[in-house]
Amino acid sequence: MEFTDILVSKAVKVIAQSSSKKRLFRDIAEQAEACYDLDASAIVDALLDRETLGPTGVGNGIALPHARLDGLDQVVSVFVRLEKPMDFGAVDRQPVDLVFGLFAPQAAGVDHLKALALVSRTLRDKDVCAKLRSNTDAGTLYTILTEQAASQAA
Template sequence: MQISEILPSDGVKMLASTSSKKRLFQDLGDLAESCYGLAPARVVEALLDREGLGPTGVGHGVALPHARMEGLEQVRGLFIRLEKPLEFDSIDRQPVDLVFCLLAPDGSGVEHLKALALVSRTLRDAAICQKLRANGEIGTLHAILTEGPAIQAA
């Protein structure tokens, strides 16, 4: 699996700032609607439900919100880079500026976990995060995220 299989170029967005985690999830819902035709309210609800189990801020300014939803055929990704970091209740208590959202079919098990592992490994790479933070061009952000080789996830 490669990130290019789950993240289309129109699934990448830059935001100057956002006021809250819920507002960020609404932005992700709007992006999911434009990319995948999903109802924004359903996306927000699914992300908030998952977030209720524990924060998805994984540290070092990275968040990986994810949820399973009916109506999807395969795992789909969205990426938002925030110019102004957002408090996110991350494990290291640092604000978040790189947000990679995964939406998976309701019944997906292994594929969802493989995608989550792939994105997690990619965004644990300090050099990739540095490149993402240094660029504001949507096409460049997409290229940085998708240029790497396939990562074999468990």
């Protein structure tokens, strides 16, 4: 699995700031709705439900909110870079500025886990995160993500 399998360039966005986690989830949901023809309200509800199990802020300024959704036939995602980091309840209590929303079909099984592993592995790379944080152009961010994954596969 590669980023190009789960992420389209239109699903990458830079947001100046978000007033709350719920507002950020709304922004992510609207982006997913526009890119993948999903129901934004259902996405927000699913992300909020998932978050009640524990925060998806994994540390180092990264959050991986994810949910399973009805009506999907493949794993899809949205990447958001926040210009102003926000509190996300991350495990290390650091504010989050790189947010990768991941959505999977209800019965995705191993594909959901493969996608989470791909995103996690890529965002653990400090050089990749530094590049993502130093750019504000959505197209450049998409290129960084897709090129990094391609070079890891080679």
